[in-house]
Amino acid sequence: MREADPQKLDALVGRLVGDVGASVTGALVVLGDQLGLYKAMADGKPMTAEDLAAKTGFKERYVREWLSAQAAAEYIDYDADTDSFSLSAEQAMAFAEEGSPAFFAGAFEIVRAMWLDEPKIADAFRTGAGVGWHEHSKCLFRGTERFFRPGYNSNLNNSWIPALDGVKAKLEKGARVADVGCGHGASTVLMAQAYPNSYFFGFDYHGPSIDRAREAATKAGVEDRVVFEQASAKTYPARGYDLVAMFDCLHDMGDPAGAGRHVKETLADDGTWMIVEPFAHDQLKDNLNPVGRIFYGASTMICTPASLSQEVGLGLGAQAGEMRLRRVALDAGFTRFRRATETPFNMVFEVRA
Template sequence: MQDVSASALIPLMRIGDELGLFNVLGRKGPCTESEFSNYAKIDQRYAREWLLAMCAAGYVSHTDRVSKFYLTEEQKSVFAFEESSAFMLGAYDILSGNIHNIDNVREAFKTGKGVNYSDSHPCIFSGTARFFRPSYSANLLEKWIPAIPSVEKKLQDGCNFADIGCGFGVSSLMIANAFQNSKIYGFDIHRPSIENANKEAKQIKINNAIFKVADAENYDGEFDIITFFDCLHDMGDPLGASKYAFNHLKNDGTLILIEPSAADDPEENFNTIGQMYYAFSTMGCVPTSKSQKKGLALGAQAGPTKLFKILENAGFKTTKIVKKNATNMVIMAEK
C-alpha cells in the first residue's frame, strides 16, 4: 500500500511542478488555502485537495488544525528550489514520461525490438537533465574530478575534453564553467537535447563549450579526457563506443565512466535504488539500446565486472572504481 500511495502522487507532483505550486508555497508560506490559491492563481477547491494530499505524504507541513500550510527548509530544498542539490522533482518528469511511453515499450516487449530514445515523451529529456543535475552539482566538481588528480590538473591547465551522450549538457557545462582554460565538446545523437545544451550555454554565457549532434562512434577530434555520464549502458554497442573513445584519446588520456551504482549479482541490487534503476532501465535504457546497432542492452544495473570487461576489450589497460555513492559509481580507464 505504501508503494501504491507513493505512485498515486505522480500526477499531483507533475501538476505541482508545472504550476509552480511548491515554489509558491516555499516562498509565500505559511498561508491559508485561500491565500495559497490566490498566490498560485489556481482554484481553491483543487488547491485544498492537493495541499491535503501533500500533507498526508509529509511533503507539505501545516499549523494547528490544518489552518495554514508551509514548507520546512528541508521540504523547500527537495521540492521548491530547482537549484538545490537535494531537488527531486526531476524524477517525476521521468516517472510521467515512462507512463506516456507504456504503449511503445509494451509492443517492444512482444517484438523484442527497441524504441528510439527520440520517440520518448519530451518529459524524459528534460527529466533526465533535472534528475541528474542535483547529483552532479553535489559531486562532480567537489568529489568526482578531485578523485582523479591528473584529470583535475589537465582541466586546470587547459585541455580538450569530450562528453559523449551529453544530453542537455549538464555535466559539460559544469566542467566548462569551472575550468575555463579547457575546451569542452558535448556530443549526443539526440538533436533537441543538443539544441537545448547550446541554448543553455549561450544563456549562461559559457564560451568554452560546444555541443554537436554526433553518435558515440562518429565524432571528430583527439581528447585528453573523454566522459560518458549515465549513458554507456544506453548505447546499442558500448564496446564499439569504448573502442572509438580509446582511438580518440591521447596516449596519456583518461576515460571516465559514470554509471549507476550496482553490484554484479542482481540479488544485491534488490533494494530501493535497485528497484528504481531496474524500472527506469526496463522503460528507457533497454529499449534505447535495443533500437541501435548490436542492441547489447547492458541495462542500468550492469555492475562493475561487465563494465570493466567492455573497457578492457576496448584496449584500456588500467580500469578502476575511483568513487562510489548510493546512486553512482565513477570508473576511470587509461591506455
C-alpha cells in the same frame, strides 16, 4: 488456487497501498512542479489554501485538494489549528529549489514518461524490438536533466574529477574535453564553469537535446568555450581529447564496446576515459533494495529498450555492475580500469589505455 498466508498477504497489501499512494502522489508532484505551487511556498511561511490560490492565480478548490493530498503524503506540513500549509526547509530543497543537491521533482517527470510510453514498451516485449531514446515523450529529456543535475552539481567538480589521476590539474591548466551523450548539456556546462582554461565539446545523437544544450551554454556565459554537436558515441569527431566523459549513458548504448574503441581513437596520449554509471553490485541479490528497485524499473522502461534499438543491442541495463563494465572497457582495447570513487547512486570509473 493455492492457500495464502494471511499475514504475508496483509503485509503485501500494505506495501501495495503504499505504492499506489506513491504513484498517485507522483502525478501530483509533477502537477505542483509545473504549476509553480512548490516554488510559491518556498519561503516556508504558512499559507491557507486561499492564500496560495491568491498568490498563484489558481482556483482555491483545486489548490486545497492538492495541498490536502500533499499533506497526507507528508510532502507538505499542515497545521490544523490555523488550517494552513507550509514547506519545511527540507521539503523546499526536495521540491522547490532547483539548485539543491536534494531536488527531486525532475525524477517524477521521468516516471511520467514511463507511464506515457508504456504502450511502446509493451509492444517491444512482444516483438523484441527496441525503443530509441528519441522515441520517448519529451518529459523524459527534461526530467533526466533536472534529476541528474543536482548530483552533478554536488559531485562532478568537487569529488569525481579530483578522484581521477592528474585530470584536475590538466583541466586547470587547459585541456580538451568531450562529453559524449551530453543530453541537455548540464554536465558539460558545469565543467566549463569550473575550468575556464579548458575547452569542452558536447555530443549527443538527439538533435533537440543539442539545441537545448546550446541554449544552456549561452545562458551560463560559457558559449565561447563550449561546442555542442549532434553525433553518436561512435561517430563524434576526434580532436585529441585529454578527457572523454560519459555520464549515465554507456549502458544505454547498443554497442558500448564499439563506443569505447572510438573513445580510444579520439583520446590524446595519456588521456582518460571517465565513465559514470548508476551504482550497482555485480549480483542481482545484492541490488534488491530501494535504489536497485528504481534503477531496474527505469532500465526496463527506458535504458534496455534504448540499447536494443541500436546496432549490436548488448542491453547492459542500468544495473550492469563493475565486472560487466570492466569487460566493456577491456573489449574496447583499454588495459587500465579502476573505480575512482562512488556515491550511493553512482560509480565513477577511470579508464586508460
